[in-house]
Amino acid sequence: MLGYYLRLAIASLKRTPVITGLMVTAIGLGIGASMTMITVLHVMSGDPLPGRSADIYYPHLDPLTLDDPNNDAADNFTWPDALALLKSGPAPHQAAMSGGSVLVRPERRELQPFYADGRFTTPDIFSLFGLSFLEGGGWSQADEEARARVVVLSHSFAHKLFGTVPAVGRTVRFEDTDFRVIGVVADWQPSPKFYTGDSYAMFSGPDGYFLPLHTAVELKFGVNGDVDCWANSSYDAMTTSPGCTWLQYWVELKDPSQVAAYAQFLHDYSAEQKKAGRFQRPPDHARLDGLMPWLRAKHLVPDDVQLQLWLALGFLLVCMTNIVCLLLAKFLRRRNEISVRRALGARRRDIFLQFSVEAAMVGLAGGALGLVLAQLGLWSVRQRPDDYARLARMDLSLLLWTLALAVGASLLAGMVPAWRASGQAPAAQLKAE
C-alpha cells in the first residue's frame, strides 16, 4: 500500500512542480540555516573531556582586598597560593599552569624565528587531563623544583621543528635558553580549551609545548591571559607576588568524599591565611566548581552566535507555517479525490497515511537540500576570523539529527493538513458537484 501512496504522492507533487519546488526550497533553507547554527553552538558548548569531565574541578580562593570592586572570588591563583595547594591539597592529581608565548629559534635554517603559544605547568598536567605520550614522558616534581630546562612538545609542533625524525633528546631554543625535548604528546585540542580559564582563549589553537612552571618563572617568559594585580608591584615581580593572580589551577577528585575533603581543605587554608592577616575576606568565599558548571557560567557562546541561532530557528518556523498553509490548501483542493476514495472504502487513516507520505516526501527532499546548504553554511562560518570558526564541522550524529529535524518538521507540518483532508465525509463532496 505504501508503494501506491508513494506513486500517488509523486504524481500529486509533479502536478504542481513550482509549488513543490518552492516548498522544498523553503524547508531546505530553514533546515540548512538552523543546522548550521546548531552545529556551531554544539561545537562551542560541548564537553571538552568526555568521560573525564565529571572528575575535574576548579578551586577558588579569595585573596582580594576588601575594597576591591570585584565581590566574587578571584578566577586565578597567586603564586604562593598555588604552591601551597600543590603541597598540601588532598587530590590524586592537580596542577597549576598558565598560558605563555615564547620566541622559538629553530635549528633548521629554512625556518625563521617565530612566536609560539604553549603552557607553563607543574608536572601532573599529563595524568590530570589524560594526555597520551607518543615518545618519552613528562618531568618529575624534582625536575620542576630544580627548574630543569626540559620541554614536552605536541606532535605537530615537534614535526614542524624536527621533521619526521624522533624529537626526544633533541634541543630547542626558547628565547635565549636551550631546552632538551623529553617527550612528545599526541596533539591535544579539547574543545573548548577549558584549562586556559580565559574566555577569550577558549577556542584558540592547540598548545605547541609544555614546560616546567618554575623554569618559565625563573626565565621571565611572557605570560598570556588575565593578570590581575592589586598590590603595587613591578611587572617583573608579578609572577611570584602574593598580590597578583595569574595561574589556573585544576584538580581531579574521584568521589564525593574527596570533593568534600578538598572543599574543607580550601576553607581551612583560607581561614589560616585570614588569621595570618594575608586574606581579608571571609574563608567561605573559597569554593570548588565542577568543570561543566564552571564552563556554563563562563557564557562562551557570543551574543552574535546566539542571535544567529534564534534568527535561523525563526526562519525555520516561518518556513514551516508556510508549508502547513500550502499543503493544507493543496490537500483540500483534492476533496473530490478524497471523497471518491472514501466512498470506495478507504478508511480515514488510509487517507491520513496517503497525505502524510506526500508531506514526508517534501520533508525528505527539503532535508537533503538542507544538509547541502548546512555544509555550505558551515564552510562560510569557517571563513570567519573568530577562533571558534575553524571548529565548525558536522559530525555523523549531527548529520542524522539534521535529517531527523527535516522529516520531523515536515511531518509535523503535514500532519494538520493530512488530518483535515482525512476528515472529509465520503459522499458530501460528490453530491455537491
Add this chain to the structure above:
Amino acid sequence: MQLHPILASLRHHKLTSLLLMLQVTLTCAIVCNVASLIATRIGNISLATGIQEPGLSSLYVTDVNHGGDPLAQHTADLAALRALPGVRSAAAVDNSLPLGQSGFSSTTCDSKSDADHAHQLHTSKARGCGQAGIYAGGPGEIATLGVRLVEGRDFQPGEYVTRGPDGPAAVPAAILSRSLAEHLFPGQDALGKDIYVGQKVIRVVGITDTVLADHLDEPASDCWTMFWPILPTRADVLYLLRSDPKDQAQLLKQAHETLLRINPERILREERSYTELRHAYFQRDYTMIGLLLASALGLLLVTAIGIAGLAGFWVQQRTRQIGIRRAIGATRRDVLRHFQAENLLIVGAGIVLGLGLAVALNMLLVREYGVAPLPYAYPLLTAMLLLAVGQVAVLNPALHASRIPPATATRNL
C-alpha cells in the same frame, strides 16, 4: 466594494487563512527586528575614527635580539622608510591605533583631589575622571595619522621622553581629543590646563577633533583618547606610513624588504593598510549584516511564495463560484478586487498582530542581548513593505481569476 463575500469566503477557509495570517505575523515581527539590528550594525561600521584612513599603512616589528639599542634602530628604520618613494610621512609608535584592538588606557582626572578620590574608590568613573585611551608615539604621529588639531599645537622636539621599566617617569605634554577635553573640563577651555594620570601631572598643549579608542566599549567614552610624546624603546614598535592610497600595497612590500635588509633579526607582523585593519575590526558586523539581510529577504520571499501559492490554489478551487459571480453580473474588476481585498485583509490582520509581536520580541532582545530599542520608523516601513509584498504576490493569481469567463458557471466540473 462589498465586504460580505470576502468574509464569507474567509470563513470557508478559516484554518488556511489563519495560518497565512500567522505566517505574516511572524515574518513581520522578525523583519522589524532584523531591520533595526541591521541599522545598528551599519551605524557601527560607518563610525568615523578621526584619522585620515585612506593612504595609512602600518607594520608591526618585533626585534628578536634583546640587548640592542631600540632608539638607534628606530631612527635608522625611519630614515630608510622616509626615503622610500611615495612616502609622505612616517612615525614610530607603540602598538596602538584607533580600532587596533590593543593598547592601554588610564584613569585621567581634572584635579589632584579628584584623582585621589578615584584612586580610593578603585574606579575611573568618579567625579572629574574618566578612563582615557593613550596613544604614545614619536615625532610625526599626529601628522602621519592625519588627525586634525582644532586648538593648540603638536608636540615640540624637546618634549619627547622615553619609557623606563615602569613607564615614563614624567610626561611634559599631552594632546587631548575634544570629547575627553569636554568631559574633563565641561564648559571650559582645556588648553593649558593640567590633567592628573596616576602620579603624573601633564599639561594639555593641544586639542584634536574626534579620535576613536583602540576598541569600542560605550559610545559615551569611545572617543576619550589622548596623545603622549613618548619614543618607543621596547623590542616591539609599530611603524606608520602615509602615502597615496594607490601606492599602499607596493609600499608595504618595499617597507618589508627595507626593514629586513637593515636588520634581518626581527619578526614583521600585521603589515596592512588601515582599511584592512578597520575591516578586520568590524568583520563580525559585516558577517551579521550579510546574514540579517539574507534572512530578511528570505523571509519576505517565502511569505510572498506562500501568498501567491495559496491564492493560486484558491482561484483554482473557486473557479466555479467565480464563474457564477461573473454570470450574475460581477465585472472582471470586481473579481480582481475581491482577491486583492481578501489579501489586504489577511496580510493587514497579520501585520497588526506582527507589530505587537515585534515590540514584545524587541523587549526580549533588549533584555537578553542589549540591542537597541526598536525605533518607530521600522515597524511602519516593515508594515508598508509587507502590504506591498502581499499585493504583488496576489496580483498574478487575482488577474488569472478575473479572466475566468462567466460561461464556466454552466459547465460541470
